[in-house]
Amino acid sequence: MANTIRIIESSNPRALRALLERSATDLARAEKIAAPIVADVRRRGDAALAHWTRKLEGARADQRPAPYAFTAAEMAAAWRRSPAPLRQALRHAQRNLRTMAAWQMPKRWTRTIEPGVRVGQVVRPLKSAGCYVPGGRHPLPSTLLMTAVTARAAGVARVVVTCPRPDAAVLAAGHLAGIDEMYALGGAQAIAALAYGTTSIQPVDKIVGPGNVFVTAAKKLVWADCAIDFLAGPTEVLIVAGKDAHPAFVAADLIAQAEHDPQAAAWLATDSRRQAQAVVRALERQLAEAPNPIASASLRARGAILITRTLAEATALAERIAPEHITVPAAELARVTSAGSIFVGDWAPQAVGDYMSGTNHVLPTAAGARWRGGLSVLDFVKVITVQELTPRGLARLAPDIITLAQAEGLTGHAASIERRGPQRGLAARPAYAQAGQGTPSAPAQPARVAIRTRTRR
Numbered sequence: 001m002a003n004t005i006r007i008i009e010s011s012n013p014r015a016l017r018a019l020l021e022r023s024a025t026d027l028a029r030a031e032k033i034a035a036p037i038v039a040d041v042r043r044r045g046d047a048a049l050a051h052w053t054r055k056l057e058g059a060r061a062d063q064r065p066a067p068y069a070f071t072a073a074e075m076a077a078a079w080r081r082s083p084a085p086l087r088q089a090l091r092h093a094q095r096n097l098r099t100m101a102a103w104q105m106p107k108r109w110t111r112t113i114e115p116g117v118r119v120g121q122v123v124r125p126l127k128s129a130g131c132y133v134p135g136g137r138h139p140l141p142s143t144l145l146m147t148a149v150t151a152r153a154a155g156v157a158r159v160v161v162t163c164p165r166p167d168a169a170v171l172a173a174g175h176l177a178g179i180d181e182m183y184a185l186g187g188a189q190a191i192a193a194l195a196y197g198t199t200s201i202q203p204v205d206k207i208v209g210p211g212n213v214f215v216t217a218a219k220k221l222v223w224a225d226c227a228i229d230f231l232a233g234p235t236e237v238l239i240v241a242g243k244d245a246h247p248a249f250v251a252a253d254l255i256a257q258a259e260h261d262p263q264a265a266a267w268l269a270t271d272s273r274r275q276a277q278a279v280v281r282a283l284e285r286q287l288a289e290a291p292n293p294i295a296s297a298s299l300r301a302r303g304a305i306l307i308t309r310t311l312a313e314a315t316a317l318a319e320r321i322a323p324e325h326i327t328v329p330a331a332e333l334a335r336v337t338s339a340g341s342i343f344v345g346d347w348a349p350q351a352v353g354d355y356m357s358g359t360n361h362v363l364p365t366a367a368g369a370r371w372r373g374g375l376s377v378l379d380f381v382k383v384i385t386v387q388e389l390t391p392r393g394l395a396r397l398a399p400d401i402i403t404l405a406q407a408e409g410l411t412g413h414a415a416s417i418e419r420r421g422p423q424r425g426l427a428a429r430p431a432y433a434q435a436g437q438g439t440p441s442a443p444a445q446p447a448r449v450a451i452r453t454r455t456r457r
Contacts, residue, residue: 116393
């Protein structure tokens with residue numbers, strides 16, 4: 001059993017601490033490598049992109065210089081050549097992503113918080129977004145949809161995709177998503193190009209999407225100049241399962257997430273020793289039937305089965321871990337407050353969220369779920385507050401504003417209220433209350449036009 005996956009008792013504090021204090025990917029080392037690449041692209045633009053792509057990835061099979069921009073015609077041709085089942089699956093995923101985004105989209109609203117004081121919010125999309133699509137071990141058209149379709153649903157006007165080695169499926173997904181630009185470009189140099197721009201690539205407002213450690217390091221390096229979603233490390237899954245869970249299902253889900261990367265973390269927490277042993281047997285059987293070297297390496301190196309006293313304790317451990325993916329029985333759902341995405345029961349494998357449920361598979365790792373959930377339409381919009389006052393509304397607030405401003409020593413703040421005169425009895429000065437009019441002793445001041453008197457009906 002130990003050759004397949006570790007079994008740890010929750011009563012073993014040292015082993016448990018080692019698991020809970022899992023080290024995130026060594027960004028410090030990666031940053032030292034990524035920093036000169038980012039700086040060079042920022043300084044030399046396209047020439048640096050070509051240099052670092054040749055150096056890090058070798059000569060391209062088609063000999064096209066980086067950054068190669070795929071045309072709309074190339075993406076459309078890839079779509080037409082795609083097998084019908086693939087086109088159907090991509091359309092299905094797009095449809096559910098759009099529906100989920102529409103449900104999550106924040107709304108514009110306005111309310112009267114006090115007489116004469118209207119407050120609210122407006123929702124504005126980002127003008128541009130850059131979507132990084134990995135192209136290492138496996139091309140990921142699903143990641144293109146997760147990022148680009150969600151950006152489009154938010155109303156982003158310009159959606160750019162970079163992928164180091166996009167295959168036909170990625171190009172087809174780009175056509176379906178209606179992206180504006182796709183570049184055959186990856187690594188830290190792609191992130192730098194999206195953040196700072198080159199002659200060929202205009203910069204974007206925000207960069208989203210997963211990538212390897214150097215992509216993640218580059219995102220960290222540029223975040224002060226260009227917004228990013230979050231820093232994501234290797235995939236994680238924690239399955240909380242009682243004695244009634246189906247061991248073959250649990251084992252299949254552990255393998256599915258472990259196959260992403262040898263550094264992926266796939267864990268089971270259960271209060272049933274019999275369940276733990278059954279899952280180990282299921283893992284051994286499934287890996288023998290369908291060998292998966294990456295999943296096997298990941299399970300041996302970073303996988304674990306945690307034996308707890310109760311199922312509630314298992315869920316409490318999950319809260320400390322704050323995993324990227326978590327599967328729980330329905331009865332435990334209310335206890336989960338920190339996870340990238342939650343899967344409930346035997347019939348919600350994580351692969352559903354990876355591809356088709358409409359939720360997003362770009363999720364925080366390394367305990368990042370303590371402070372945020374996964375990528376969503378909210379990452380591509382700005383919720384901007386708005387306030388509009390009548391002269392009488394300002395008069396109601398003025399005394400307390402002036403008091404607080406003076407308490408903080410901000411005399412200019414207080415003066416900006418006092419100069420509008422509401423504290424002197426605005427209702428008795430009808431000439432001043434008219435939009436664009438000054439006091440009887442002062443010339444008109446256009447700045448006052450923003451405060452209007454509403455006609456009562």
